[in-house]
Amino acid sequence: MPRTIRSSLSPGAVDTGSLRSALGMAQGAGEVEAADEAMGEGNPTGRIAGPSEMGKAAAFLSGDASSFVTGIELFADGGMAQV
Numbered sequence: 001m002p003r004t005i006r007s008s009l010s011p012g013a014v015d016t017g018s019l020r021s022a023l024g025m026a027q028g029a030g031e032v033e034a035a036d037e038a039m040g041e042g043n044p045t046g047r048i049a050g051p052s053e054m055g056k057a058a059a060f061l062s063g064d065a066s067s068f069v070t071g072i073e074l075f076a077d078g079g080m081a082q083v
Helices: 017-027 029-041 051-062
Strands: 008-011 073-076
Touching: 008 051, 017 029, 051 073
Parallel strands: 008 073
Antiparallel strands: none
């Protein structure tokens, strides 16, 4: 079977060191936790994603479990695209 890109992953905000660094530069180092929580409160799930959640979505799209899935855009954003 040829290996091709069949689908795409559209992540929402993910709680990573890069995000926290950007929040620190934008809001100030003392405001990172509050900014992180505020981002989560704006999400239908009430939080932002953890890195492992994006990893699981990517693993699904790249693995055998999605071998018959083609042409989709998987929104792993806690429902933000649907609101």
